[in-house]
Every structure is written in C-alpha cells, then in structure tokens.
C-alpha cells in the first residue's frame with residue numbers, strides 16, 4: 001500500500017470506530033485511549049529506553065517528545081496499537097511497534 005493509502009486506511013478505521021461509539025450511545029471506555037493526555041497521566045516521567053533493535057532509530061526523545069517532529073501529530077495508540085485497555089494486558093511489555101503501519105519499510109539508522 002502507498003503511504004497515502006495507509007493514512008487513508010487509518011483514517012477510515014478511526015471513522016468506523018467513532019461511528020460505532022456513537023451508535024452504541026454510552027461511551028464504551030471510561031478513558032479515551034486515543035487522547036495522549038490519558039497516557040501521559042501515567043507515562044509523563046517514565047524513562048525512555050532505546051529500541052531493543054540497535055539498527056532502529058530511537059523514536060522517543062529521553063528528554064521528552066519525539067526525535068522526529070512528524071511523530072508529534074499521532075496518538076500514542078497509532079504506534080502502540082496493542083494498548084487497548086487500562087490497566088494494560090500483561091504481555092504489552094513484550095510487544096513492539098510496527099513501523100510499517102505507516103512507513104513502506106521499517107526505518108533504519
């Protein structure tokens with residue numbers, strides 16, 4: 001898929017999710033997982049370890065924010081797609097972000 005195609009796919013998924021949420025009336029979640037503020041309530045002061053794969057560029061700047069400005073506009077869960085509930089499922093510590101959800105290839109250093 002092209003980069004634009006993937007953006008479109010993400011956008012339509014999000015639209016579908018919001019339509020579903022509207023359709024069922026009452027909010028399904030007490031907390032909005034797509035709102036970065038929700039995540040920052042607990043992750044603001046967390047250490048930002050480098051990626052486990054040494055060939056991958058680090059995404060989070062340990063000083064705060066992201067190394068690549070273009071990553072600012074996304075929800076945390078656009079990358080951390082496996083975060084679907086709070087508290088999280090036990091295996092989230094073993095999960096990795098799939099860069100190819102947005103990039104044609106996994107970026108390397």
Ligand code: HEC
Pocket residue numbers: 032033034038039040041042043076077080083086087088089090092093094
């Ligand atoms: C109520 C506090 C709380 C909130 C809110 C929260 N988290 Fe977490 N998160 C934790 C804790 C505690 C851990 C470590 C224990 C665990 O793995 O469950 C964790 C672990 C993680 C990890 C795995 C870290 C690792 O070890 O690799 C990721 C990624 C993550 N959270 C992302 C998010 C995202 C994205 C959101 C917002 C949708 C979010 N969290 C909201 C408390 C929270």
Ligand code: HEC
Pocket residue numbers: 036039040043046047048049050051052057058059060061071074075076077078079080097
């Ligand atoms: C562009 C993709 C992307 C976005 C957006 C993103 N993350 Fe991450 N996150 C990663 C990657 C990749 C890692 C692995 C370490 C690295 O490369 O920085 C990671 C690591 C983490 C960890 C593990 C802690 C550690 O450093 O060991 C937590 C917690 C986390 N992210 C929370 C968040 C929260 C909260 C947000 C939203 C403010 C967020 N992430 C947005 C890609 C992303």
Ligand code: HEC
Pocket residue numbers: 056057059068070071074078079097098099100101102103106107
């Ligand atoms: C939710 C979408 C999304 C995800 C997932 C994502 N990125 Fe990005 N990233 C972007 C966008 C948009 C840009 C700016 C346009 C471009 O350069 O492709 C960008 C640009 C970059 C850049 C700077 C430009 C370049 O290609 O050199 C790097 C480096 C990068 N991302 C690394 C990563 C890594 C590593 C991961 C996986 C851990 C990742 N990204 C996951 C959306 C994303």
